[in-house]
Amino acid sequence: MITLSHYLVLSAVLFAIGLVGVYRRKNLLMLLFSTEILLNAANVGFAAISKFYGDLTGQMFAFFIVAVAASEVAVGLGLMIVWYKRRGTLDIDSMQSMHG
Amino acid sequence: MFEAIAFYTFSAITIVMFWITVTSKNALYAMSALAAGMIMISGFFFLLDADFLGVVQIIVYTGAVMALYAFGMMFFDTTRDVKERVRAPKLVFLLSGMTALVLVIALVAPILGDHIEALYPMKEGIENPQAVGVVLFTKYLVPFEVAAVMLLVAMIAGIVLAGKKMDESLTLKVEDEFTQKGAQ
Structure with missing residues (x-):
């Protein structure tokens, strides 16, 4: 029998995988992939809560997360194309113009 | 099963x-x-x-x-x-593993959710798309419209950023790029 905890643990595992990607990726494109994984992990959690408490609010929030992810990809890819045209690389280490 | x-x-x-x-x-x-x-x-x-x-x-x-x-x-x-040059690969897995552990412990712990009441309960006999449509267009109409505006803004931003001449923006020029252009 699959309970709410199964889904929540799965969601946590997927979130941790995305976190590994965010920590260790140095390429902007790969970093954007990892953020997609993070958002999807949250979506699984929302849908599971929605089912096991019989409430539609979780699914509503999942829809808005999908919308946010779509617009994030559009803007992020545009910015990455501009950066690649100017610098010829997507490495994060090349973005230290402020020497922070 | x-x-x-x-x-x-x-x-x-x-x-x-x-x-x-x-x-x-x-x-x-x-x-x-x-x-x-x-x-x-x-x-x-x-x-x-x-x-x-x-x-x-x-x-x-x-x-x-x-x-x-x-x-x-x-x-x-x-x-x-x-x-990719990863500076501290062990630290990455340590941090992610700790986060996963904390999340799993927090999620498996008995939830004090007995007081949670469904705000928009699912009714029997109504298909999921229909129920979603009713809730989305009554209780969540304003966020829905705001999301539509956000998608429009993202679309315009994407078109403008990927368009021509955006790589020659003057506001972000660095010094060597100026000299490089001047030398041409």
Whole structure:
């Protein structure tokens, strides 16, 4: 029998995988992939809560997360194309113009 | 029984696919694995009786987002392997593992959720897309419209940023680029 905890643990595992990607990726494109994984992990959690408490609010929030992810990809890819045209690389280490 | 089989199959495939995404050196492999993982995530939504969300997941993620990535990757050199210099690989896994552990402990702990009442309860005999439509267009109408405006803004930003001449913006020039242009 699959309970709410199964889904929540799965969601946590997927979130941790995305976190590994965010920590260790140095390429902007790969970093954007990892953020997609993070958002999807949250979506699984929302849908599971929605089912096991019989409430539609979780699914509503999942829809808005999908919308946010779509617009994030559009803007992020545009910015990455501009950066690649100017610098010829997507490495994060090349973005230290402020020497922070 | 079938639910358990489906759950474990889907979770195994999803975890493997997402792990390939975060570790692969090839951008194309990473993107394909991410698309496969997204499809498998939609399987969970169908298991959870969220039919409409599953369909939206397939259409938006594997349809729109992945196509956008595929077109965006035409601008980049994706045939070469991605070179990455990871400073402290052990620290990465330590931090992520600790986060996963804390999250799992927090989620498996007995939830004090007896007082939670469903705000918009699912009714018997109503299909999921219909119920979603009723709640979305009554209780969540304003956020829905705001999301529409946000998508419009994102679309215009994407068009403008990927357009011509944006790489020659004067506001972000650095000194050597000025001298380089002057020398030409």
